[in-house]
Structures are given as C-alpha cells and as structure tokens.
Amino acid sequence: MHVYPAIVQGLESLGVRTAFGGNGENIASLTLALSRSDKIRPILTRHEQAASYMACGYAMYTRELGVCFATVGPGAFNLVTGLAVAMSDSYPVLALTGYIETRWEGRGAVNDTSGLNRTPDSQALFAATTKRSFKITDAEQTCDVLEEAVNIAFEGRPGPVHVAVAQNLTHRDVHVPDYRDPCLTVTPPQPDPAAVEEVAEELARALNGGRKVVLLAGFGAVHGGAQHEVRRFAERFQVPVVTTLDGKGVIAESHPLCVGVFSESGHSSAWKAFVEADLVFAVGNSLNQHATFGLREDLFADKTLIQLNISSSEIGKFYPARHGLVSDARPGLAAVTDALAAKVGERPPVTVHGQDYMSRHIPHVTGDIHPGQLAQTMGRMLPPGGVILADAGAHLAWLGYYLELADGQNFRKCGTFGPMAGHTNAAIGLKAAQPHRTVVVGCGDGCYAMSGFELMTAVENDLPVIWVVFNDAEFKLVKLYQLANYAHSGLVELAPPDFAAYARACGADGYRVDSIEDFRDAYAAALASNRPTVIDATITRWALPHYSSSPKGALHGAWEMLEERLRGH
Ligand SMILES: Cc1ncc(C[n+]2csc(CCOP(=O)(O)OP(=O)(O)O)c2C)c(N)n1
Numbered sequence: 379m380h381v382y383p384a385i386v387q388g389l390e391s392l393g394v395r396t397a398f399g400g401n402g403e404n405i406a407s408l409t410l411a412l413s414r415s416d417k418i419r420p421i422l423t424r425h426e427q428a429a430s431y432m433a434c435g436y437a438m439y440t441r442e443l444g445v446c447f448a449t450v451g452p453g454a455f456n457l458v459t460g461l462a463v464a465m466s467d468s469y470p471v472l473a474l475t476g477y478i479e480t481r482w483e484g485r486g487a488v489n490d491t492s493g494l495n496r497t498p499d500s501q502a503l504f505a506a507t508t509k510r511s512f513k514i515t516d517a518e519q520t521c522d523v524l525e526e527a528v529n530i531a532f533e534g535r536p537g538p539v540h541v542a543v544a545q546n547l548t549h550r551d552v553h554v555p556d557y558r559d560p561c562l563t564v565t566p567p568q569p570d571p572a573a574v575e576e577v578a579e580e581l582a583r584a585l586n587g588g589r590k591v592v593l594l595a596g597f598g599a600v601h602g603g604a605q606h607e608v609r610r611f612a613e614r615f616q617v618p619v620v621t622t623l624d625g626k627g628v629i630a631e632s633h634p635l636c637v638g639v640f641s642e643s644g645h646s647s648a649w650k651a652f653v654e655a656d657l658v659f660a661v662g663n664s665l666n667q668h669a670t671f672g673l674r675e676d677l678f679a680d681k682t683l684i685q686l687n688i689s690s691s692e693i694g695k696f697y698p699a700r701h702g703l704v705s706d707a708r709p710g711l712a713a714v715t716d717a718l719a720a721k722v723g724e725r726p727p728v729t730v731h732g733q734d735y736m737s738r739h740i741p742h743v744t745g746d747i748h749p750g751q752l753a754q755t756m757g758r759m760l761p762p763g764g765v766i767l768a769d770a771g772a773h774l775a776w777l778g779y780y781l782e783l784a785d786g787q788n789f790r791k792c793g794t795f796g797p798m799a800g801h802t803n804a805a806i807g808l809k810a811a812q813p814h815r816t817v818v819v820g821c822g823d824g825c826y827a828m829s830g831f832e833l834m835t836a837v838e839n840d841l842p843v844i845w846v847v848f849n850d851a852e853f854k855l856v857k858l859y860q861l862a863n864y865a866h867s868g869l870v871e872l873a874p875p876d877f878a879a880y881a882r883a884c885g886a887d888g889y890r891v892d893s894i895e896d897f898r899d900a901y902a903a904a905l906a907s908n909r910p911t912v913i914d915a916t917i918t919r920w921a922l923p924h925y926s927s928s929p930k931g932a933l934h935g936a937w938e939m940l941e942e943r944l945r946g947h
C-alpha cells in the first residue's frame with residue numbers, strides 16, 4: 379500500500395467521515411485516495427483556510443477528529459489560521475500537508491519550506507500553531523506517526539496536529555511495509571477522587587454556611603456534553619447558572635436558574651448574580667478576556683474560585699483558584715455533584731431575578747432593521763436542535779445578548795483566537811458533521827466579504843447553511859473602538875455588493891431585506907427550503923450593543939475609565 383492510501387485507510391478505521399481541503403501535485407496521491415474512499419467524504423474548498431475552519435466546525439459539537447489537507451508550501455500555509463483556532467478553542471484537528479522531495483531541501487525547489495537558504499520554515503510554522511507537527515520522511519513511519527498524531531490531538535485538552543509527507547514518499551514504487559490500523563487509546567481526563575472530595579468539601583461549607591454560590595459554565599461544559607450535569611447540579615443545590623458567551627445554551631435560557639451571559643456584552647442579571655456571589659464554581663471555562671470583563675484584576679478579589687477544567691494549565695492561569703479539578707466537564711461535574719449531595723441536605727428553592735434579556739421589546743427607531751431585533755428573530759424562529767454561529771464583530775454581541783436558546787440548541791461566537799470569517803466557514807463543516815441540525819451563521823458584512831466565496835463549496839456539496847449578513851456597510855466593532863478611544867474613526871467603511879444577487883449567481887438562494895417583516899419571511903423560506911441561503915439584512919447603524927467594562931454596570935465602568943484617564947493611564 380502507498381503512503382497516502384495507507385493514511386486514508388487509517389482515518390477510515392478511526393471513523394473519520396469527512397475531510398476538507400485543497401488540491402495540488404504534492405498531495406495528488408492523497409486526493410486520489412480520498413476520492414476513491416467510500417467512507418470519507420472529501421470536500422474540496424476554494425481556499426485552504428476555509429478547509430481548516432471547516433475542520434474546526436466539524437469537531438465543534440461532535441468530539442470527532444476534524445481533518446483538513448493541503449498541498450506543500452502556500453496551500454499548507456493557508457491552513458494555519460484555522461489551526462490556530464483549533465489550538466485556542468480545543469478542537470481535535472489533523473492537518474495533512476505535502477512537503478517537497480527531501481533531497482531538494484534548500485536547493486531552489488518550487489514550494490520549498492525547509493527553512494534552509496531563506497525559504498520559509500513550515501516545521502516552525504506548524505510547530506507554533508499545533509500541539510505537534512510531524513514530517514514523515516520514511517514510509518515505514520507512516521502508521522506510527524498517524525497513530526501518535528491522532529492520540530495527541532485528543533489527549534488532555536484537545537487540539538490540532540500536523541503531519542507532512544515528503545514528495546519522495548508518494549512515488550509509485552514506495553510502499554508502507556506493514557500497514558496496521560491506528561489505535562486511539564487516549565480517553566478524556568477523568569477526575570481524581572481526592573480532588574473531587576476537596577472541591578465538594580469547599581462547596582458544602584459554602585452552601586451549608588449560607589454563602590452565595592454561582593456556577594459559571596463555559597464552552598468546555600458544552601463541548602464536554604455536561605448539559606445534563608449542569609442542570610442536575612443547579613437544581614439539586616439551587617445554584618444559579620451564569621454562562622460565558624461561549625457557554626450560552628449549556629442550560630435552557632428559560633430555565634428558572636439560568637441568569638444569563640456573563641461578559642462585557644452580556645446580561646446585567648448575570649453580572650449581579652456574579653457580583654453578589656461569595657463562591658464561583660467555574661466549569662469548562664478558561665476565564666479569558668470576554669468572560670472576565672477584560673481580565674479585571676479585582677474580579678475575584680472578594681470571592682473563592684473553584685475551577686474544573688480539562689487542562690491543568692487553565693487552572694490558576696491568571697486568577698488564583700482555591701481548588702482545581704482537572705477533568706473532562708461531564709465526569710468531573712457528575713463526581714462533584716454526587717460527592718456534594720452526600721454533604722448537603724435538601725435546599726430551599728432559590729428565585730433568581732431579572733433575566734433582563736428575555737422577550738425584551740426592542741423599539742424600532744429607524745427605518746432599517748435593528749440588529750437586536752434581527753438576533754431576537756433568528757433565535758425565536760430557530761428550530762429545535764438548531765445552531766447559530768456568530769463571526770467576529772459587533773454582531774456577535776447582539777446575538778449573544780438576544781438569542782434565547784432552548785435545550786439542545788447551541789451558540790458559538792468566533793472563539794478566543796477570533797478570526798473574521800472563521801465561523802462563516804466553520805458552519806459548512808458543522809453542517810457536514812451534523813446534517814440533521816439547522817445551521818445558521820450571523821455574520822458581519824466584513825466577515826462575509828472575507829470568505830463568502832465558500833458558498834460555492836456549500837452549493838456544490840449540498841450543505842444547506844443559512845448565512846444572515848448583518849449588513850451595516852462598516853466594520854462596526856472597529857469603528858466603536860476607534861470612537862471610544864480616539865474620538866475619531868477611519869478606514870472602517872465598506873461598500874458591500876448585493877450579497878443576495880451574488881448568492882443566486884452561485885446557485886444558492888438569496889434574499890435582500892430591509893425590514894424585520896421581510897426578514898421573517900425570508901428566514902422562514904430558508905428554514906423550509908433546505909438549500910444554502912444568504913439573507914442580506916440591511917441593519918441600522920444607529921444602534922449600540924449592550925456593553926459595560928464593569929460587572930457593576932455601564933455607569934460604574936464609565937466612571938472607572940474616567941478615573942483612570944484622570945490618573946494619566
Ligand atoms: C482575520 C481578521 N482580521 C481582522 C480582525 C479584526 N476585526 C475584528 S471584528 C472586525 C470588523 C468586522 O466587521 P463586520 O464583519 O462587518 O462586523 P461588524 O463589527 O460590523 O458587526 C475586524 C476588522 C479579525 N478579528 N480577524
């Protein structure tokens with residue numbers, strides 16, 4: 379068996395169902411093997427960057443390996459941004475790329491990335507953006523390398539790995555001597571019973587002592603499938619749940635113990651619950667910038683922090699944690715709940731107040747669509763089990779605030795690395811992984827323009843994603859930042875084309891709407907049609923997303939900023 383066909387067979391044996399990538403001479407044997415596979419569906423993208431985003435989307439809610447591939451040199455380099463997303467957002471992704479003939483390294487070959495004689499260094503680049511980068515230079519290594527790479531992708535906190543195959547190994551006379559299926563031996567980290575006991579003790583002391591406890595759930599709780607455990611914990615101990623933007627939906631947002639999103643653009647009810655809490659139990663949450671009001675130093679000053687995280691490096695990363703429990707979210711939380719139940723009796727029902735985002739009426743002040751109304755409508759009409767992805771920009775704040783998710787629905791913003799276009803394309807991978815779910819993207823006009831050509835890929839592969847473009851003809855987020863910090867704005871205006879006409883030219887459905895009523899009709903048609911659809915929604919520029927730099931409220935935050943400026947910071 380040749381090297382690339384052996385890799386494809388290995389991936390088949392691991393249950394990989396889809397692979398995303400671009401083509402090139404250097405990986406011609408890989409793409410041939412993929413085109414012949416009856417188990418793996420190859421999806422050829424227009425740009426390799428989109429392939430790596432799609433691999434992330436594929437892994438987002440499945441816990442399966444996302445696979446992307448690209449030829450040597452520029453094709454491989456195009457994968458890097460998506461791998462950085464997989465790295466920061468913990469998706470198990472395998473990137474397969476070509477590599478030149480090893481005897482030509484540094485001698486002037488086309489696409490040389492050996493790092494020799496002023497060529498770019500692909501090993502350094504992939505080492506910097508993956509958990510581990512491998513180069514197969516001997517056919518005998520093929521099965522061992524594939525097995526090790528895949529195990530590393532899933533080990534501990536999942537992430538991306540890279541495998542390059544030298545061109546000289548793709549010649550017809552090179553064979554893998556002893557093919558064997560790779561064995562995936564790693565399992566998600568399980569909780570240490572002694573650490574569980576410590577956490578349960580601390581929580582029991584707090585609850586039995588009448589101190590206020592909140593559970594702060596992040597994307598790790600969603601990705602780790604801990605939804606049921608979050609609800610069980612909250613209901614058994616009558617503990618309010620606040621979520622990060624990425625943890626949104628881990629518990630139905632209409633649940634009486636759900637107090638909303640804790641972030642600068644989140645809900646004041648969640649801020650209040652957090653500020654009043656004596657103990658914060660952070661589950662599957664890295665306590666990154668958006669979940670901490672810009673890494674505020676005093677955020678936990680008067681609180682006890684307990685962290686449950688899949689990675690030990692996340693525990694106490696910035697905020698000192700009284701206790702840390704390293705575990706996959708579901709078994710970790712289940713163990714804590716069981717241990718705590720033995721220490722805490724029945725608890726009186728807690729009433730949480732002020733779910734301020736629920737069913738809020740948004741006044742229609744200008745002729746154009748209000749982005750909050752758009753987000754609210756997208757959420758209300760979302761079918762059971764549907765997913766809404768936001769891209770990078772102000773639109774994510776509207777969506778994070780106004781979507782109200784039911785059990786089984788999901789929302790994910792652009793993640794911690796946060797590239798524009800990331801989720802515009804990840805949605806196609808998500809749809810390929812979970813075709814039974816409705817997949818909707820709420821993206822800015824800037825994000826869509828950066829990568830909307832992958833609509834052709836969605837049409838060609840019959841992947842009916844719905845893109846709702848929050849079209850304000852500007853980089854709203856950047857404009858707001860410039861105005862807030864420098865009192866002026868510049869280079870933020872765009873002149874978007876008619877995205878609906880473009881969609882129709884690609885063979886998708888396209889609608890251009892400038893009233894919420896027309897949006898409702900177009901969205902209903904898109905949900906019913908099962909066809910890739912772009913809805914180009916003209917939104918007003920005269921709306922500001924909810925924002926506060928302090929969990930004590932926008933006024934408090936503004937006062938703090940003023941004080942800081944007066945002190946000359
Ligand atoms: C690849 C990339 N380039 C630049 C940025 C910085 N950035 C973040 S949001 C944004 C503006 C996005 O504009 P648009 O998609 O129209 O969204 P809006 O803010 O208007 O809702 C920019 C330039 C980024 N995150 N990623």
Ligand SMILES: [Mg+2]
Nearest residue numbers: 822823852854
């Ligand atoms: Mg915009």
